Amino acid sequence: MQLNKKAGLFTGTMIGLSMAVSTVTWADNHPIRISYIEPLSGPFANVGDAGLKHFRFAAEKLNNEGGILGRDVEIVAMDNKQSPSESVSLVQRSVDNGINFVTQGNGSNVAGAIVEAVDRNNRRNDDKVLYLNYAAVDPALTNERCSFYHFRFDANSAIKLEALSNFMTTRDDEIDKIFLINQDYSHGQFISKRMKALVDEKLDAEVVGDVLHPIAQVRDFSPYVSRIEQSGADTVVTGNWGNDLSLLVRAIDSAGLDVNTYTYYGGGLGTPAAVGPRGEDILFQVSEWHADVNVDEGLEEYEKWFVEFKERYPEIDWYYHRIYNQMHMLKNAIEEVGDADDVVAIAKAMEGMEFQSPTGTVTMRAKDHQILQPMYISVMDADAKYDADNSGVGFRTVANIPVEEATDTTSCDMRRP
Amino acid sequence: MFETIAYSILNGVLYGTLLFMMSSGLTLIFGMMGVLNFAHASFYMLGAYFAYTLGLATGFWVALFLAPILVGAAGALVERYGLRRVHQYGHVPELLFTFGLAYVIEELVALFWGTVPVPYKAPASLDFTAFSLMGLDYSMFKVFILLVAIVMFVGLWLLLKKTRAGLVIQGALSRPDMVGALGHNVPMVFTFVFAFGCALAGLGGVVGGIQFVTDPGMAFMMGPIVFVVVVLGGLGSVPGALVASLIIGILQTFFLSINFSLAGAIGSLGIEDSGFFGVLWHMETTRIAAVLPYLLLVLTLIFRPRGLFGKREA
Numbered sequence: 001m002q003l004n005k006k007a008g009l010f011t012g013t014m015i016g017l018s019m020a021v022s023t024v025t026w027a028d029n030h031p032i033r034i035s036y037i038e039p040l041s042g043p044f045a046n047v048g049d050a051g052l053k054h055f056r057f058a059a060e061k062l063n064n065e066g067g068i069l070g071r072d073v074e075i076v077a078m079d080n081k082q083s084p085s086e087s088v089s090l091v092q093r094s095v096d097n098g099i100n101f102v103t104q105g106n107g108s109n110v111a112g113a114i115v116e117a118v119d120r121n122n123r124r125n126d127d128k129v130l131y132l133n134y135a136a137v138d139p140a141l142t143n144e145r146c147s148f149y150h151f152r153f154d155a156n157s158a159i160k161l162e163a164l165s166n167f168m169t170t171r172d173d174e175i176d177k178i179f180l181i182n183q184d185y186s187h188g189q190f191i192s193k194r195m196k197a198l199v200d201e202k203l204d205a206e207v208v209g210d211v212l213h214p215i216a217q218v219r220d221f222s223p224y225v226s227r228i229e230q231s232g233a234d235t236v237v238t239g240n241w242g243n244d245l246s247l248l249v250r251a252i253d254s255a256g257l258d259v260n261t262y263t264y265y266g267g268g269l270g271t272p273a274a275v276g277p278r279g280e281d282i283l284f285q286v287s288e289w290h291a292d293v294n295v296d297e298g299l300e301e302y303e304k305w306f307v308e309f310k311e312r313y314p315e316i317d318w319y320y321h322r323i324y325n326q327m328h329m330l331k332n333a334i335e336e337v338g339d340a341d342d343v344v345a346i347a348k349a350m351e352g353m354e355f356q357s358p359t360g361t362v363t364m365r366a367k368d369h370q371i372l373q374p375m376y377i378s379v380m381d382a383d384a385k386y387d388a389d390n391s392g393v394g395f396r397t398v399a400n401i402p403v404e405e406a407t408d409t410t411s412c413d414m415r416r417p
Numbered sequence: 418m419f420e421t422i423a424y425s426i427l428n429g430v431l432y433g434t435l436l437f438m439m440s441s442g443l444t445l446i447f448g449m450m451g452v453l454n455f456a457h458a459s460f461y462m463l464g465a466y467f468a469y470t471l472g473l474a475t476g477f478w479v480a481l482f483l484a485p486i487l488v489g490a491a492g493a494l495v496e497r498y499g500l501r502r503v504h505q506y507g508h509v510p511e512l513l514f515t516f517g518l519a520y521v522i523e524e525l526v527a528l529f530w531g532t533v534p535v536p537y538k539a540p541a542s543l544d545f546t547a548f549s550l551m552g553l554d555y556s557m558f559k560v561f562i563l564l565v566a567i568v569m570f571v572g573l574w575l576l577l578k579k580t581r582a583g584l585v586i587q588g589a590l591s592r593p594d595m596v597g598a599l600g601h602n603v604p605m606v607f608t609f610v611f612a613f614g615c616a617l618a619g620l621g622g623v624v625g626g627i628q629f630v631t632d633p634g635m636a637f638m639m640g641p642i643v644f645v646v647v648v649l650g651g652l653g654s655v656p657g658a659l660v661a662s663l664i665i666g667i668l669q670t671f672f673l674s675i676n677f678s679l680a681g682a683i684g685s686l687g688i689e690d691s692g693f694f695g696v697l698w699h700m701e702t703t704r705i706a707a708v709l710p711y712l713l714l715v716l717t718l719i720f721r722p723r724g725l726f727g728k729r730e731a
Contacts, residue, residue: 040532042532046534049532213703220628223428223673225553226425226553227676230420255555256553257552
């Protein structure tokens, strides 16, 4: 009996000790997880899949350099089927799983739902969550709907349109008639409204057509192309993304229409492959970076990063420079706080943070959590050093927009905890 | 205006012929066997994926013939080992069976080929401009789709009306006991009709996958509209399916191609763009185009339940 008691004590102590040890190692080594909430099935699956590869790659690069606070970063992929309501429940699932960070970018309608879900959770729940938005560009998210827990790493639509229209004034002689075609939700509706105002204000041109089409439902753009043709437009402006963009440019191209197309997202994710070298000198994009920026500005380190990504995923290219910024700024913020669970402190560290990105200094504006970064306008060019998505055609910078000009005013009146 | 009409008719006919390829098989199955096949568009999707995969090995032209045969074989298996067993319990279990099957096929396709669209492209021999109409080019592939649809329609019509096999099929569907008494294997005829209908959808997929996008979502994209065609055209009527496809194709394209709203035509009359009436007053035709087919479906069922060419009620 006495022996048994001793044995019991011994076992108990050992169990207790081993639990204590495992808790310590768990706290040290369990990964910092980021929920990646994007369409991984359905019409936009290719976009969601490419983004996931970007995040996984960036996380691995960080982990190779020691991770964040010595802990690994892990991307947890969640399929939202491009649905706002599905995304809200995935935010909830992230909270339930103890994940402190969610990232999403495709679809400002989805982003709006996530902002609300995150705000609601953080008001009521002690397990708070931070929303890192790498691509949803509806200006409302950093204006009337701004939130303390939301950070946007892409330039918003107002900034992009300002840059595009400024560039278009330099080509005023060849732009007379502009056709706007956009997806029928907040993102496209904003472009349609704002671009018309900008054309009136700055350009010696008129808007001859303005069409909104249902998102992710149009498989055949030829009726729209025939409208563009009849309007006599020489320039098309579109904020379309994913299949909605690649099918549109493919329809324009296969109909042999002679127009210049100004896009937000013409640089990757299927669009270069859809037109190929025939898009040379006629397909423009406004973006925070493109592959030949590395060549132009001698960014050797970043070029290596790009090439390494290509070796890993030969079918696509490193496209989202903002994911680079986002992951590094998150790392800096967490390490400044020293605690990956104190979401409020991390958010405060990120406010106003400056980061030396390969393209220059980028700043997270404290007032509305909109990043300010240099922007580039580029056009398709078959002679570019790096082609996009194996299409045989890359991009050439036609205008640099310094960070002071790539900005907007904000009406954000943020409620801070 | 003339341009708009010409474009709409041309684009609409192209879209309509694709709809016809998918719906002709469904109208046979739906009208003749009484099976409401929810998985029909899934066979359309299988056609596209089979053709893409085969095409990598054999080239497009062989795949054009092989893929529909494979889809037909898959359809025959589904009928023989699935539908026939469910059939004895009535129409609702049949409907549920095909409903589930549609999801199973979608998930299987996603498992085998991934959720990302596959790069299924027109063969080089068809990838050039066939003709231009008032500044817009039309590729040879679109002309090819048109040709395939015409061949399909004529072939179907001849098969059903002019051959002995067609007579047996028609007989087996309306008087199965009589046809059975004459020594024909009626269950076999049913399997054949189902397989044939699936093969037609598969053929639609072979060309439709190139014209649109080949991804696991393509079946659910096309599924509902195919039913509209079948109801509008009349159950079991192949000419009806053709006419209905063309009507839907042309109407939808026309609504997309013109820029019209009541407010634009008559003037806003001080009506705000809000509230039920105001929204309707300012609604542009492009935004109506998406609901148009379903509006037609509802109106057909209310005012002419047997459809345009149908002989009995839906």
